[in-house]
Amino acid sequence: MTARTDALPTQEMTINMGPQHPSTHGVLRVILTTDGEVVTRAVPDVGYLHRGLEKIGERVTYAQFMPFTDRLDYLAAMNCNCAWAWAVEKLAKIEVPERAEYLRVIVCELNRISSHLIAFGSYTADMGAFTPFLYAIRERERVNDLFEMICGNRLTYNYARVGGVSGDAPPGFLEKTKEFLDYFEPKLDEYNNLISYNKIFVHRLANVAVIPAEEAVAYGLTGPNLRGSGVPFDLRKDEPYSVYPKFDFKVCVGTGERGKLGDCFDRYMVRINEMRESVKIVRQAVAQIPDGPVLAKVPRVFKPPVGEVYFRSECPRGETGIYLISDGSVNPYRLKIRTGSFVTMNLFEKVTRGLMIADIVAVIGSFDIILPEIDR
Amino acid sequence: MEAAALSLMNAVPLLAGVPLWAVTLLLIVAAAAVILVFALTFEGVGSLVLRKVAGDIQARIGPNRVGPNGILQFLADGVKLVLKEDIIPANADRLLFKLAPYFVFVGSFAAFVVVPFGVGLIAADLNIGIYYVMAVTSLVVIGVLLAGWASNNKWALLGGMRAAAQIVSYEIPVGMALIPAVLIAGSLSLQDIVRSQGGLLGIFGWNLFHNPFTFFSFFLYFTAAQAETNQTPFDLPEAESELVSGYNVEYSGIRFGLFFLAEFGDMFIVAALATACFLGGWNVPFFHVGTLPWIWGNLLSLGVFLAKAFTMVLIMMWVRWTLPRLRVDQLMRMSWKYLVPLTFVNLLGVSLWLLVFKGKGIPGMIASLFG
Amino acid sequence: MGLKEYMNDIVEAVVTTAKGMRITARYGVDPKEEVTLQYPEERWEIPEGYRGFLHNDVKKCTACTMCVKVCPVDCISLESVRGADKKMVLASYDINIGRCMYCGLCVEVCPPKSLKHTSGYEMASAARGELILHFIAEDAAEIKARVARQVAEAAAKAAEAAKTAEAAKTADLSAVAAKPPVVEPKAAKEEEKKPE
Numbered sequence: 001m002t003a004r005t006d007a008l009p010t011q012e013m014t015i016n017m018g019p020q021h022p023s024t025h026g027v028l029r030v031i032l033t034t035d036g037e038v039v040t041r042a043v044p045d046v047g048y049l050h051r052g053l054e055k056i057g058e059r060v061t062y063a064q065f066m067p068f069t070d071r072l073d074y075l076a077a078m079n080c081n082c083a084w085a086w087a088v089e090k091l092a093k094i095e096v097p098e099r100a101e102y103l104r105v106i107v108c109e110l111n112r113i114s115s116h117l118i119a120f121g122s123y124t125a126d127m128g129a130f131t132p133f134l135y136a137i138r139e140r141e142r143v144n145d146l147f148e149m150i151c152g153n154r155l156t157y158n159y160a161r162v163g164g165v166s167g168d169a170p171p172g173f174l175e176k177t178k179e180f181l182d183y184f185e186p187k188l189d190e191y192n193n194l195i196s197y198n199k200i201f202v203h204r205l206a207n208v209a210v211i212p213a214e215e216a217v218a219y220g221l222t223g224p225n226l227r228g229s230g231v232p233f234d235l236r237k238d239e240p241y242s243v244y245p246k247f248d249f250k251v252c253v254g255t256g257e258r259g260k261l262g263d264c265f266d267r268y269m270v271r272i273n274e275m276r277e278s279v280k281i282v283r284q285a286v287a288q289i290p291d292g293p294v295l296a297k298v299p300r301v302f303k304p305p306v307g308e309v310y311f312r313s314e315c316p317r318g319e320t321g322i323y324l325i326s327d328g329s330v331n332p333y334r335l336k337i338r339t340g341s342f343v344t345m346n347l348f349e350k351v352t353r354g355l356m357i358a359d360i361v362a363v364i365g366s367f368d369i370i371l372p373e374i375d376r
Numbered sequence: 377m378e379a380a381a382l383s384l385m386n387a388v389p390l391l392a393g394v395p396l397w398a399v400t401l402l403l404i405v406a407a408a409a410v411i412l413v414f415a416l417t418f419e420g421v422g423s424l425v426l427r428k429v430a431g432d433i434q435a436r437i438g439p440n441r442v443g444p445n446g447i448l449q450f451l452a453d454g455v456k457l458v459l460k461e462d463i464i465p466a467n468a469d470r471l472l473f474k475l476a477p478y479f480v481f482v483g484s485f486a487a488f489v490v491v492p493f494g495v496g497l498i499a500a501d502l503n504i505g506i507y508y509v510m511a512v513t514s515l516v517v518i519g520v521l522l523a524g525w526a527s528n529n530k531w532a533l534l535g536g537m538r539a540a541a542q543i544v545s546y547e548i549p550v551g552m553a554l555i556p557a558v559l560i561a562g563s564l565s566l567q568d569i570v571r572s573q574g575g576l577l578g579i580f581g582w583n584l585f586h587n588p589f590t591f592f593s594f595f596l597y598f599t600a601a602q603a604e605t606n607q608t609p610f611d612l613p614e615a616e617s618e619l620v621s622g623y624n625v626e627y628s629g630i631r632f633g634l635f636f637l638a639e640f641g642d643m644f645i646v647a648a649l650a651t652a653c654f655l656g657g658w659n660v661p662f663f664h665v666g667t668l669p670w671i672w673g674n675l676l677s678l679g680v681f682l683a684k685a686f687t688m689v690l691i692m693m694w695v696r697w698t699l700p701r702l703r704v705d706q707l708m709r710m711s712w713k714y715l716v717p718l719t720f721v722n723l724l725g726v727s728l729w730l731l732v733f734k735g736k737g738i739p740g741m742i743a744s745l746f747g
Numbered sequence: 748m749g750l751k752e753y754m755n756d757i758v759e760a761v762v763t764t765a766k767g768m769r770i771t772a773r774y775g776v777d778p779k780e781e782v783t784l785q786y787p788e789e790r791w792e793i794p795e796g797y798r799g800f801l802h803n804d805v806k807k808c809t810a811c812t813m814c815v816k817v818c819p820v821d822c823i824s825l826e827s828v829r830g831a832d833k834k835m836v837l838a839s840y841d842i843n844i845g846r847c848m849y850c851g852l853c854v855e856v857c858p859p860k861s862l863k864h865t866s867g868y869e870m871a872s873a874a875r876g877e878l879i880l881h882f883i884a885e886d887a888a889e890i891k892a893r894v895a896r897q898v899a900e901a902a903a904k905a906a907e908a909a910k911t912a913e914a915a916k917t918a919d920l921s922a923v924a925a926k927p928p929v930v931e932p933k934a935a936k937e938e939e940k941k942p943e
């Protein structure tokens with residue numbers, strides 16, 4: 001945009017977008033400075049959902065912190081549960097029964113599907129098409145039914161335990177999971193036909209907020225946002241944990257199929273394709289799952305050895321890293337959580353410069369941020 | 377109207393002593409009341425149907441709690457809107473804020489006057505019918521702009537500006553896409569346009585099938601008109617996911633209700649114009665309604681017209697629940713780079729066609745081939 | 748932009764829109780696709796192990812306070828006194844379900860398995876106080892006073908028994924005759940505890 005200097009003097013307008021705004025995915029506040037519809041500056045103002053999770057972690061025991069990890073990313077609580085369990089197990093060098101690891105992988109990947117479904121659905125709703133959102137919610141309900149079966153809750157699962165999982169899969173769970181996968185896989189093609197390749201949708205997303213690969217790496221993006229820029233980095237492959245090495249799956253990266261590499265459309269498509277890969281992983285896990293116990297013997301008063309640990313795992317919104325220092329007592333001495341959404345917000349101001357107001361919504365949606373992860 | 381008043385005075389001996397102007401005024405008020413009732417009913421039922429269609433499409437049920445199967449939902453909504461507190465923001469421009477909803481509503485309602493509901497059912501068969509519709513519906517843009525400005529809210533202002541830019545831009549393709557129908561009928565009067573599509577050709581007498589250019593004209597008109605009435609995918613002035621609710625964000629109670637009613641009114645006007653100009657209006661295929669007694673002919677033609685118009689409304693709803701929304705610059709590009717040139721090409725095509733084939737359409741030519 | 752591209756754009760827009768509309772139309776006309784559950788009339792099947800409201804079977808409860816200790820949000824409060832038989836007697840057991848986050852940790856640690864999740868999930872209230880579930884209807888102070896009385900009684904009886912035993916010893920009576928007074932208060936205590 002080039003401004004005419006000889007025209008009437010114009011004034012920039014500061015608009016407050018959020019914290020109550022339908023498209024900021026929670027209580028994100030963006031301070032927009034606009035020139036008409038063109039945004040000259042968009043500064044994210046985070047912190048409205050700060051609960052001090054890291055401090056809470058220092059005063060509760062290792063087992064007690066598990067339900068709080070549900071609140072770290074409520075759309076992918078299983079992944080956060082498991083990340084915490086894996087971190088503590090790494091710290092205390094606990095051997096986890098194999099069946100428990102398989103169950104963890106199954107629920108993590110199912111949760112990845114349900115989280116990406118929300119990302120997809122709310123993104124299309126942000127773009128003005130409300131119908132795909134409800135289709136996505138419908139599919140997510142089925143995943144929630146599965147989770148309700150295995151752990152008893154639909155949103156805050158608290159399923160993983162230090163040393164395993166809280167309970168074995170009830171009879172019929174694996175069959176129902178397979179049933180869901182069979183039902184779900186064709187739906188992805190339907191989504192693509194319905195909205196992904198819709199001309200208007202593509203136009204809204206393509207070439208918007210392009211993040212080149214070097215920049216994405218430099219700013220520390222992870223997860224689908226990084227892969228959307230064409231960097232094939234996936235912790236499940238590059239730093240394998242749990243039983244992930246046993247499964248055959250592809251790392252989805254952006255291809256720039258409808259615009260420049262690293263635009264909103266690439267990030268969107270990475271999520272759609274990742275759901276397909278997650279389906280593949282769950283299929284393999286369900287087929288291979290061994291019998292056996294699901295919880296290792298962990299003393300009731302659990303005191304890990306003195307030491308520190310950093311464990312990172314691939315969550316739907318990027319890398320969730322858990323840094324723990326133990327002083328040998330029942331509580332962690334220090335806990336630091338690194339989340340994908342928070343890091344992504346660093347880049348927000350840079351990529352949104354010169355976009356339109358409607359694009360700000362597109363960028364927020366394509367980053368698939370979630371506020372509890374940003375504010376913790 | 378005066379002619380109707382005269383014939384009424386002749387028919388009813390009781391009115392013989394009443395001056396002509398009084399009877400005319402009475403007739404005008406009666407006609408306005410009938411149209412208002414129709415418009416309000418349509419707008420109410422339309423909102424219910426919209427929600428039901430949304431429910432069906434989105435794998436839900438839709439409203440089903442008020443009355444049997446939810447059919448009284450619109451009454452409940454209406455009562456709610458009327459009873460709600462009417463809030464005027466502290467720093468709003470009070471006069472303009474109050475005025476805006478009326479502009480919008482009047483703009484949409486006044487267009488009902490020239491809608492040809494039946495063979496004799498038209499409030500005023502103006503000889504500039506289409507022109508009149510284009511003119512009064514432009515009143516809506518003033519109302520929306522006022523609403524956006526007077527609310528003293530930045531989101532509302534953005535919505536108002538968007539609406540102004542959008543409606544002004546799309547006025548041109550809408551007008552250009554309607555001209556083929558005018559050319560074929562040789563009149564701006566909507567009744568004349570409808571009559572020109574009658575005859576023995578049945579549905580092939582419709583302007584839609586007159587020639588390839590009119591066929592495209594219909595779709596161009598439909599697209600552009602959706603934009604002019606702020607329907608998805610062109611609902612940028614409202615854009616609840618960007619501008620929260622756009623120009624009407626500060627409105628509540630019955631003032632919001634007027635915006636809401638106007639939206640559905642516009643929807644019907646678009647559908648009615650499409651029906652009248654391209655889909656044969658109230659013409660019953662292969663049948664001349666004029667041969668029936670006045671009352672039956674009118675009822676039949678009214679039914680046919682409403683059936684066609686409601687089908688168009690349903691299609692608009694179907695589109696609405698399928699497509700995402702355009703961005704402002706894309707919206708402008710679509711108007712100026714796609715719709716405007718295409719409508720001009722179409723207009724040129726139709727004019728040439730009429731010149732070359734002496735006003736005959738393809739179905740007409742085929743019919744004349746077979747005698 | 749060439750003419751070919753221009754026409755392609757238009758065709759693509761029309762084709763993709765038509766594709767999308769075909770899908771929405773299919774959902775629109777197929778009543779089988781409706782997934783809404785008419786909630787108050789229809790309910791979904793609650794699976795086994797559903798984590799609903801907590802319920803404590805106070806008869807089984809040993810007042811071990813494991814649940815209180817493990818609760819991350821401190822929503823369980825428990826008062827107990829040591830009874831005459833040296834077992835803990837519950838004086839009050841309250842769960843603030845307005846604060847509970849249904850994590851289920853308390854249920855997992857409960858040694859006598861008296862604390863359970865029910866399948867209940869419906870509770871709305873205008874006052875926060877109503878969200879506190881009291882599992883013991885009797886007033887805590889009353890129970891405490893009663894138990895204290897019993898303990899005192901038992902102690903007195905025990906002292907008396909000891910005295911009589913002493914006296915018996917001194918009176919050269921047999922030890923068997925001295926036993927009943929010691930057992931008696933225990934049985935009486937047990938009976939009294941039941942209605943709680």
